[in-house]
Amino acid sequence: MTRPVTSLKRASELVAAGLISKSDQPKIEDVAQRYAIAIPQNIAARIDPHNSSDPLAQQFVPSIKELEHQPHEQHDPIGDELKSPLTGIVHRYPDRALLKLVSVCPIYCRFCFRRETIGPTSEQKQNSSPSGVLSEDQLQAALDYLKTHQEIWEVIITGGDPLILSPRHIKNLNQKLATISHIKVVRWHTRVPVILPEHITTQLCQALKCDGKAVYIGLHTNHPEELNSQALAACKRLIDAGHMMVSQTVLLKGVNDDAAILIKLMRKLVENRIKPYYLHHTDLVPGTGHFRVSIEKGQEIVQTMRATLSGLAQPTYVLDIPGAHGKVPIGPTYLSPNSNQKKTGSHTVMDPLGNKHLYNDPCALPAK
Ligand SMILES: *Cc1c(COP(=O)(O)O)cnc(C)c1O
Numbered sequence: 018m019t020r021p022v023t024s025l026k027r028a029s030e031l032v033a034a035g036l037i038s039k040s041d042q043p044k045i046e047d048v049a050q051r052y053a054i055a056i057p058q059n060i061a062a063r064i065d066p067h068n069s070s071d072p073l074a075q076q077f078v079p080s081i082k083e084l085e086h087q088p089h090e091q092h093d094p095i096g097d098e099l100k101s102p103l104t105g106i107v108h109r110y111p112d113r114a115l116l117k118l119v120s121v122c123p124i125y126c127r128f129c130f131r132r133e134t135i136g137p138t139s140e141q142k143q144n145s146s147p148s149g150v151l152s153e154d155q156l157q158a159a160l161d162y163l164k165t166h167q168e169i170w171e172v173i174i175t176g177g178d179p180l181i182l183s184p185r186h187i188k189n190l191n192q193k194l195a196t197i198s199h200i201k202v203v204r205w206h207t208r209v210p211v212i213l214p215e216h217i218t219t220q221l222c223q224a225l226k227c228d229g230k231a232v233y234i235g236l237h238t239n240h241p242e243e244l245n246s247q248a249l250a251a252c253k254r255l256i257d258a259g260h261m262m263v264s265q266t267v268l269l270k271g272v273n274d275d276a277a278i279l280i281k282l283m284r285k286l287v288e289n290r291i292k293p294y295y296l297h298h299t300d301l302v303p304g305t306g307h308f309r310v311s312i313e314k315g316q317e318i319v320q321t322m323r324a325t326l327s328g329l330a331q332p333t334y335v336l337d338i339p340g341a342h343g344k345v346p347i348g349p350t351y352l353s354p355n356s357n358q359k360k361t362g363s364h365t366v367m368d369p370l371g372n373k374h375l376y377n378d379p380c381a382l383p384a385k
């Protein structure tokens with residue numbers, strides 16, 4: 018890891034910065050017992066303490082609502098543990114495996130779907146190395162797994178946030194991955210270009226190169242205000258170094274459950290050569306009920322995006338099915354079979370503005 022970043026981590030520090038009230042402090046201390054808190058100084062300085070709907074505050078400042086747990090919320094909301102053959106690997110789809118390199122992040126999103134397993138406290142519980150990085154033995158075992166499973170075409174490096182690692186550490190890993198010939202794509206999931214843009218140095222961009230493989234950077238970003246000039250400059254350095262960038266956004270009540278905000282975000286991404294990839298429906302993460310949006314509302318927003326935005330700017334709206342069943346698109350549905358579809362190929366199809374039309378599929382299979 019490179020030079021330490023000063024961050025607000027304690028309830029008392031958040032009170033001193035004016036981000037939470039003194040009266041909330043004891044309850045926020047309870048939140049901190051359970052879920053990691055960190056807000057780097059540069060982000061804290063961008064939060065308007067007088068605006069309770071500030072999108073950065075909503076995402077990063079802990080709330081006493083996190084103490085409210087609901088019965089449908091799950092410790093392991095997308096089933097990572099069910100599909101983890103060894104520490105650091107999650108292998109749910111045959112051709113893709115996650116390599117969870119670090120269990121810490123420079124900032125802790127209050128809705129994080131891995132909040133039960135990341136951060137300094139849980140890492141001590143899991144007895145892994147104190148820096149939050151896979152130990153050398155664990156990494157070697159994970160690489161051996163990737164090497165012996167020839168069906169793995171893509172490695173998705175995640176955590177925590179793996180881009181907090183130093184260029185030297187990243188280069189070292191890439192040299193090892195480069196020797197595994199069946200891996201063709203290396204994808205990094207990160208928030209660092211937005212949260213610590215100065216960490217994306219020319220050296221780091223070079224270190225991300227992996228001989229003979231395509232490198233993708235999946236940027237987690239939820240609101241256009243996150244993308245200030247420094248963040249966009251960091252993305253430009255990555256893209257100019259030859260890496261592809263895609264984005265992932267989590268649909269969050271009070272942050273971006275509004276078509277106008279998402280339209281602005283998607284346009285800004287495309288203008289900066291970042292391809293919108295996924296819009297995630299909120300997972301059933303403990304203590305995040307205040308962020309949850311209904312699927313109907315999500316579909317309505319997505320329909321407005323379809324009606325308004327360039328095709329390049331459309332993310333796929335997905336649900337990660339609890340129990341490790343995978344991610345699938347969840348609409349809205351534009352095409353539905355009519356009752357006589359089997360005989361006639363008749364469908365009703367909705368246009369981008371929501372008007373319905375009849376479409377007869379000339380290639381429809383005859384009824385059996
Ligand atoms: C999300 C995820 C992936 C990647 O899925 P894509 O649809 O290819 O982006 C792979 N493995 C696991 C366990 C995941 O949760």
Ligand code: SF4
Pocket residue numbers: 121122124125126128129130131132135176177178207208237
């Ligand atoms: S950056 Fe990702 S892993 Fe880290 S807290 Fe946010 S959502 Fe979780």
